[in-house]
Amino acid sequence: MNKKTFELGTAVKITTILTVNSPTTCKISIRDSANITKTDEVSMTEDATNIYSYIYQSSVSGVEGEYKIIIDATYGSYTSRAISHFTLIDSVP
Numbered sequence: 001m002n003k004k005t006f007e008l009g010t011a012v013k014i015t016t017i018l019t020v021n022s023p024t025t026c027k028i029s030i031r032d033s034a035n036i037t038k039t040d041e042v043s044m045t046e047d048a049t050n051i052y053s054y055i056y057q058s059s060v061s062g063v064e065g066e067y068k069i070i071i072d073a074t075y076g077s078y079t080s081r082a083i084s085h086f087t088l089i090d091s092v093p
Contacts, residue, residue: 025072030068
């Protein structure tokens with residue numbers, strides 16, 4: 001997943017492609033630049049086989065900076081974790 005920059009107040013679609021079929025669960029957590037949890041272990045939507053997504057709606061009055069994405073795909077008793085980032089900036093006039 002490439003690091004992207006978005007304006008505060010926009011919806012950010014986060015997509016992941018898994019290399020192993022049929023996880024038991026696929027969940028996402030998002031933390032802002034102050035490490036405050038914005039989304040905590042929310043189930044992602046299965047768009048197609050091995051492709052999962054989640055739409056995060058940022059707030060216009062949210063915190064600028066780098067946001068951390070944590071995706072956990074669980075297969076029985078095993079969990080695979082991916083970490084990525086995106087940046088939210090104030091609207092440009």
